[in-house]
Amino acid sequence: MIHIEQKTHTTQDGTTVIVLTPKGRLDITTAWQFRLKLQECISKLSRHVVVNLGQVGFIDSSGLTSLVAGMRDADKVKGSFRICNVHPEARLVFEVTMMDSVFEIFETEEEALEGVPRSMVG
DSSP, rough: OEEEEEEEEHHHHEEEEEEEEEEEETHHHHHHHHHHHHHHIIIIHHHHHHHHEEEEEEHHHHHHHHHHHHHHHHHTOOOOEEESSSOOOHHHHHHTTTGGOOOOOOOEEHHHHHHTTTOOOO
């Protein structure tokens, strides 16, 4: 099991953004659970999602796959999918797999939230 903290943020223009903060390892045993959580949030709550990875010290290919799937889900509904606060040990995995160029990655949650609504008018 992975613990996933969830909160809702409303931007200045009234856009709802879901912030998910998984805690622990994002690997073969937990990635499916995180994937379902992303799916549920995007389909039911908001098409704008920020994933804070500050508490994920380990991520493997299945963890990355769950993030890619979430990004695709958000793209399908013209939403946004951002990652922030990548744990230093997990950051290496993003760099080695070149995933750091696939995702929109921000240093802080604040930056990720501020960056969401710009191209999302209408």
